[in-house]
Amino acid sequence: MKALEAVVEILKLEGVELLFGYPMNNLIEAAAVGGIRPIIARTEKSLINMADGYSRATNGRKIGVITVQAGPGIENAFGGIAQAFADGTPLLVLPGGGEMSKHGLGGEFDPLPSFRHITKWSARIPSPDRVPVMLRHAFAQLRSGRPGPVMLELPRDVAAIDLSGPLNYTPPAFVRSGGDPEPVRDAARLLIGANRPVIHVGHGVLWSEATGELRELAELLDAPVVTTIAGKSAFPETHRLSAGAGGLSIAHAAAWALRDCDVVFGIGCSFAQGSFSPPIPPGKTVIHATNDPADLDRHVEADLAIVGDARIVLRQLIEAVHALLSSGHVRASRDAFHSAIEQARQKGVADRHDQNTASTLPINPYRVISEVMRAVNPDETIVTHDSGNPRDQLLPNWVSTSPRGYLGWGKSTQLGTGLGIIMGAKLAHPEKLCINFMGDLAFGTAAIELETAVRERIGTLTILLNNSVMGGYTAYMPTASSTYRSNRLSGDYTAVARGLGAHAERVEQPGDLAGAIARAIQATLGGRP
CATH class of the missing domain: 3.40.50.970 (Thiamin diphosphate (ThDP)-binding fold, Pyr/PP domains)
Incomplete structure (x- = not known):
């Protein structure tokens, strides 16, 4: 089995059904022969945007897999991959590459130095026998931690060489971990005792498929929910606790909730403070739960930090809140807070009526x-x-x-x-x-x-x-x-x-x-x- 055929077999073992491709790359034909449908776009950027949407819509259960030509193809792909990296979308990028035997001699674009800045991992497959090892590591990266693109370049001469033995490949599992129990308990105490808590929801809640847990915690705490642009749809906006979403524009209720709250619980978010994120006003007590420790204290100083998968952390918090309430802790009344948010919501509806x-x-x-x-x-x-x-x-x-x-x-x-x-x-x-x-x-x-x-x-x-x-x-x-x-x-x-x-x-x-x-x-x- 040649290295190129091994790549196709591994993609099939991983359940890949579509290959988003732009000619020329021999992987397109090999995938089609193997029963994987190629989707050929008109530009590399849009091709990657399509793979991005495919991964997002399936929460990474189906990974958008991309192949493009060596040189100009992967050069044109930079913008689309940068977009996916910025928003944390898992993509597997498999560009063609120049001959391994001529690597370092110049004449063809070497993508690795540039793409390392916009991928979780970028590497070149140096020999056929490394195909299963490196693809397994690639899929492990796609299924753990903060999502993001992974790139493996397959040189054209390596693609045509046989493996030294039979293909041995087992897909890696999704790896998710919970938070340290001590800060989880501390967070539960803060949230129960807060007068005006807000749950600030990012993209990670969607990737973790944690809408059910988010709703359960919000109802348990009687806490309003604000989402980021990427986090929108993680919580039903028809729910009485939804304050809406915020970015460069922001729902009236969301703006009021963030301005008037005393505790902000960020879950599945980076708290990135820019034009496209809801601003966190100063003077708030901040609880930050993320699966990426690199997010902590980078944009907003956290009073409590929890590193873990959003769904697991939410479940831990639900159990911790139940335990505290059962032991005699009393949740503060939020009636006045909800009344003010509802007034802001109604003002937003009234302000939009004439335009709508x-x-x-x-x-x-x-x-x-x-x-x-x-x-x-x-x-x-x-x-x-x-x-x-x-x-x-x-x-x-x-x-x-x-x-x-x-x-x-x-x-x-x-x-x-x-x-x-x-x-x-x-x-x-x-x-x-x-x-x-x-x-x-x-x-x-x-x-x-x-x-x-x-x-x-x-x-x-x-x-x-x-x-x-x-x-x-x-x-x-x-x-x-x-x-x-x-x-x-x-x-x-x-x-x-x-x-x-x-x-x-x-x-x-x-x-x-x-x-x-x-x-x-x-x-x-x-x-x-």
Whole structure:
């Protein structure tokens, strides 16, 4: 068995069904011969975004596996892998490589020095017999600790050489660990005694599949829940304890809860403080639970730190809280806190009402979001956004009801990413309606992938919010915009989409939205984007 064939056999043993590929790489043909379906995209970046969405939508139970050409292929892949690394998405990247016998002589790009900064582990397979050892380590990395991409380069001469013996491979298990019992008990005491506790939820709760435990703890503590962009959908936003999500834009209730709380319990989050994370005001008592010790005291100083898997830590906390309540501890009343949060929530609803129902022209984007929400069953829908205004408009307003019903991303904010992510989600869940909201600037960076969706029968729904302007950038280039119109965009995007084979409509009147959305949903049911 040649090394290339061994890679395919291992992927099959790992349950891999799809290979996201861009020619040329002999692994594409070898995988197809072995029964693994290749998905060929039009750009390497979107290909990786598709694999990213596939991994996210399955919580890493199915890993997005990628192969690209040596040299220009892996060079073009950098942005997509950086996006996945920033948000902590597990991907297995298997680029081709130059001949091992000529390594170090120059002439071909060596990806390892660059990609070590945006992967959990990057290495080169030096000989056929190292294939099973290194792939097992790769999958172990993908199934333990903070998720992230792993890259293994397979040199073309190594790929063609036989293993010295039979393939011996056993898939590694998922490895998860709980927190130190002492800080867990201390955290339980703090949370029971707090007057205004808030649970701050990050992406790790979704990867850990811990929504049930999160809900149980929130109800036990009677504590409101705020999520990050990536953590949105980890807690049902129809629940009375949901305060919503926050990033560059933030739900009214979430902003109030974080501002007025006395204790913040961060679970499955890094507490990264930037434009795309809910701010943690100073003066709060902070409990930080993460599976990555590198997160601790990096962004926010923690009064208590717990390192462990989100689901296990939540279960430990539930048991610790029950034990304390049974032994006579009394939970503080949170009625006044909840009343204030509810007032903030109602203010947010009132403030958005006019926009959600606006009949003005041009069409208000919040009216579009509202119309789409009325047209779908959120439990059977997966929605994502693109960079910029669509993300900020969608985040606090879309009501998420089930885990991974909303795929939020944004620690790296590359335009056009959302289209690939939603295509990957649709491949993972063909039974669900998969929707992407994007602006015209983002559409220009990724629109060609509609041809991929048509060819592969990936029936996604793209809502293009077209205002013919770089809405989020004008303030940063006022002279360029006013004098040279540098912020202006143009084009018939409906014609572009139709030309690529997609169902496409241009809607100019608010009253026409409902009908157009219904027709678009019907088209996706037949596998047409």
